[in-house]
Amino acid sequence: MPAKSEFELIDHYFNRPAPAGMLGVGDDCALLTVRAGCELAVSTDMLIESRHFLPGVDPQSLGHKALAVNLSDLAAMGARPLACTLALGLPHIDERWLEGFSKGFHALAADAGCPLLGGDTTCSPHGIVLSITVMGELRPAHALRRSGAREGDDIWVSGTLGAAYVALLLLQGRLPADPARLRASQPAMDWPQPRLALGQALGGVAHAAIDISDGLLQDLGHILEQSHCAARLSLDALPAHPTLEGLEPRVRQEALLGGGDVYELCFTAQPLRREQIQALGHRLGIPLARIGTITRGSGIRVFDARGNDVPVTLRGFDHFAAQSPAPDTSRGST
C-alpha cells in the first residue's frame, strides 16, 4: 500500500461523517442547527506547546484535554454541546501523533455529543499549536453567567481540588520525587472530565458558575467582580483530593486555593436550594461541597476551623511572565 499523503492522513484521522442535519469537514463552512428557543454558546481556547503542555506529552491525553478544557467552558455556562472546530498547527506530519491525538479527541467528542465539524491544519515550524472552538446551546433563562451571584448565596464546588497542581509540582521537581503520589495525581491533570451534565442540570437552579482553570480564588474572584459582591470561604470545607494527604499545610493550602487546571465547577445558589443540589450530586454521582457564602463588599476571606482569618493573596495570572508549562488557558476566555 502506498504511503498516505499529508491530506489523506489528516482526512483519515480527523474527517468523520457529520451527524444527521449537520454539514462537516470539506466545505467552506460547517453547518449546524440550534434548536428554536435556544441561544448559541461559544468558547475558544488556544494551547501552545511548551506553554500549556509539555513537549512529548502523550498525544491521546492531549487530544482529550484540549477538548475537555473547552467543553468545561460550555459546562460552566450550562450549555449542551453541539459541535466543535479544531485549528491545528504542526511542525511536521507524524502519523503516530495524529493517531493518538485524534483518538483522544474523538473519544471525548463522542462521549460529550460534540462532533468535530471542521477546522484547519497547517504547518507551525516552532511547535504544536491548537485552537479549539466549541459551540453549545442553552435556554437563555438557564445561562449560568458569572454576574448572577447574590448576597447570601451558598458557594459550592464539584469534585475535589488540588490534584493537578500536585502533579505539576512533582513533574517540575518542586516537590520531592514521589512516584505513588504522581500516579495518584497525574490523571487529574491529563484527563480532566468536563462537568457537562452538572452544568446543564444547574441551569435555573444556580445563580452563577465558573469552571476552575486558574485556581479557586482567582476564578471565584471573577464571579465576585462581575456580581459586585464578596465571599467567605471555610478552608476545612474545601474538598481536597486524597493525593493532598501528608503534604505540608502551606503546599496543601496553595493546592486547594490557588491550584489551577481543575475543571470542576464553582457555583452559587440560594440556601433554599441545598437539598435539591445535594440530590442532584447524588443522581449524577458527583460530590458537591458547600464551601462558603456570598457576602456584601468585595474580595475573598478564608477562615480556618477556629474561625481565624487565613491570609491569602489573590494574584492575577500573568500570561506573559516567564514560566514552565502550566494552565493559563482561561484569561476570561470565551
Next chain:
Amino acid sequence: MPAKSEFELIDHYFNRPAPAGMLGVGDDCALLTVRAGCELAVSTDMLIESRHFLPGVDPQSLGHKALAVNLSDLAAMGARPLACTLALGLPHIDERWLEGFSKGFHALAADAGCPLLGGDTTCSPHGIVLSITVMGELRPAHALRRSGAREGDDIWVSGTLGAAYVALLLLQGRLPADPARLRASQPAMDWPQPRLALGQALGGVAHAAIDISDGLLQDLGHILEQSHCAARLSLDALPAHPTLEGLEPRVRQEALLGGGDVYELCFTAQPLRREQIQALGHRLGIPLARIGTITRGSGIRVFDARGNDVPVTLRGFDHFAAQSPAPDTSRGST
C-alpha cells in the same frame, strides 16, 4: 497615568460592548441568537507568522486580512455574519501592535456586522499565531455547497484575478523590482474584501460556490470533486487584474490560474440565470465574469482564444513543504 497592565491593554483593545441580545467577552462563553429557520455556518482558520504572513507586516492590514479570509468562507457559503471569536498568541505585549491589529480587525468586523464576542490571549514565544472562528446564519435552502454544481452550469468568478500573486512574486524577488506594479498589486494582497453581499445574494441562484484562496484551478477543483463533474475554462475570459498587463504570458497565466490569496467567489449557475446574475453584479458594483462551463467527467481543461488546449497542472498545495509566507489558509478549512 500609570502604565496599563497586560489585562487592561488587551481589554482596552479587544473588549467591545456586545450588541443587544448577545453576551460578549468576560464570561465562560459568548452567547448569541440564530434566527428561527436559519442554520449556523461556522468556519475556522489558523494563521502563523512567517508562514501565512511576514514578520513585521503592518498590524492593521493583518487585523483586517485575518478576519477577511474567514469572512470569505461565510461569503462562499452564502451566510450572513453573526459574530466571531479570536484566539491570539503573542510573543510579548506590544501596545502599538495591539492598537493597529485591533483597529484593522474591528473596522472590518463593524463593516461586516460580525462583532468580536470572545476569545483567548496567550503567550506564543516563537511568533504570532492567530485563530479566528466566524459564525454566520443562512436559510438551509440557500447554502452554497461545493457539491451543488451540475453539468451545463456556467462557471463565474467575481472581481479580478492575479494581483495578490503578482505582489507576492515582487515581494519575494521572483519578479524584477517594479515599485509601480507593487503599489498597484499589494492592496489586493493586504486588504482583501470578502464578497459577503454577493454570497448572500447568490443563495437560491447559484448551484455551488467557493472562495479562491489557493488559486482558481485548485479551488474550482474542490467544487468539481465534490460535485463529480469536470470543467472547461476559457483563458481569455478570465478577468485579469490590470496589474498583470505587460507580464510575460507564462507568469500571467500562472497568476490567473494558480495565484492564491484572492478571496473572490467562483460559482456555478444554470445558463438561464445569466441576466439575473449580471444584474446582481451591477447592483452590487462587482464585476462578474463568465469563465467556463461545467461538463461531464473529471478534471479541468483550459482553452485559449483559438480553441487550443492550454496545458495546466493542478498541483495540490502542500502545507508542510518548505516555503516562504504564502496563502495556505484553506485546506478544506471550514
